[in-house]
Amino acid sequence: MSDSVLFEERPCESGKKVGIARLNAPRSLNSLSRTMIGLLYEKLIDWEHDDAIACVWLEGEGERAFCAGGDIVEMYRSMTPVGERNPFIEDYFAAEYRLDHLLHVYEKPVICWGHGVVMGGGMGLMQGASQRVVTEKSKLAMPEITIGLYPDVGGSWFLNRAPGKTGLFAGLTGVHLNAADALFMGLADVFIHADRREAVLDSLALLSLSGDETLDTALVHRCLREAASPSLPASNVREHFDQINQACDRATLPEVAEALRRLKDGGEWLHRAASTFERGCAQTAWLVWEQLRRAKHLSIAEVFRLEWCMSVQCAMHPDFREGVRALLIEKDGSPQFRYAQVNEVPREYVEGFFDSPAPTHPLADL
Structure with missing residues (x-):
């Protein structure tokens, strides 16, 4: 069996090295198993303390995806009865968020080659990188709804x-x-055609990387800018920016829900987005609404501590397992979520997702 994460150290002319980490689970679109999270975290810690490594490059094996998310099937198989704590889930999310946090505070430049599908857990890795690259095949999303x-x-x-x-x-x-869309929303830094990957790596190897984080970050940034392509695809988010704001800038979630439903008449792209919301989980809609409100002024460490509580609570409630069953396990495409509409979800039910399920927090030390 091949290693689920592959590591390489590519020499630079300066005497330093570029550490390359490649997620190697292409059959699952490089979805992150617990093992992969551990391997990646350990190597990133090693590289951060290795003076020979000047920068890190993250990528996924194959042409289809950087990373499609966490290994949701692995989580589903570990599910305990509703209301019971799940040691595997608690450990998985703690390890994943610790890895994501490490990338956000990493003391060396980190380049994420976000080619192909970048969703869920893949977004967690990419958004922690200091240099986030998208290509003509990039497809980013947070589809948890x-x-x-x-x-x-x-x-x-x-x-x-x-x-x-x-x-x-x-x-x-x-x-x-x-x-x-990713560039417009601040979810990516540079657009480079996929066939330039090797050329970009070769250019990185020619840089006078010194181990000084500030100087090396500037050199890497300039290198990527020089490889960038000006020929961007059209951005649906930019095109529909005013409509998105008009629909979502409301005082309450039920008002937003009604406005989103009206967007179904706004063309194919908006119709598809509004239809996904309409079919989606009402519980999730409330969690999105509340997480963004509560996290607005939190530090990145506080964000991950908040999200660990939310994620573990999701595993203790029925909708998460029902959604995974319907879309990924039995694949009937018809999840029977607890509430059909956002206005049916009790306020106290939502509040419970922000309670810590454990007496001590595994990310308290971040």
Whole structure:
């Protein structure tokens, strides 16, 4: 069996090295298993303390995906009865968020080659990188509305920083974003054609990387800019920015829900987004609404501590397992969520997802 994460150290002319980490589970679109999370975290810690490593490059094996998310099937198989704590789930999310947090505070440049599908847990990795690259094949999304989870892995942080109400819109609709959308929303830094990958790596190897984080980050940034392509695809988010803001800039979630339903008459892209919201999990919609409100002024460490509580609570409630069953296990496509509409969800039910399920928090030390 091949290693689920592959590591390489590519020499640079300066005597330093580029550490390359490749997620190696292409059959599952490089979905993150618990083992992969552990391997990646350990190597990133090693590289951060290795003076020979000047920068890190993250990518996925194959042409289809950087990373399609966490290994949801692995989580589903570990599910305990509703209301009971789940040691595997608690450990999985703690390890994943610790990895994501490490990337956000990493003391060396981190380049994420976000080619192909970048969703869920893949977004968590990418958004922590200092240099986020998208290509003509990039497809970004936080589609948790369809399975009864919510945009975790730091979504409370990066969706809150998107322009206008586009972050809320992306969380509520799970809409797919192309490279231009990602750049417009601040979810990517540079657009490079996929066939330039080797050339970019070769150019990195020629840089005078020194181990000084500030200088090396500037050199890497300039290298990527020089490889960038000006020929971006059209951005649906930019094109529909005013409509998105008008729909989502409301005082209450039920008002937003009604406005989103009216967007179904606004063309194919908006119709698809609004339809996904309409079919999605009402519980998730409330979690998105509340997480963005509560996390607006939190630090990145506080965000991950908040999300760990939310994620573990989701695993203790019925909708998450029901969504996974319907979309990924039995694949009948008809999840029977507990509440059909956002106005049916009791306030106290939503509040419970923000309670810590454990007496001590596994991310208290972040």
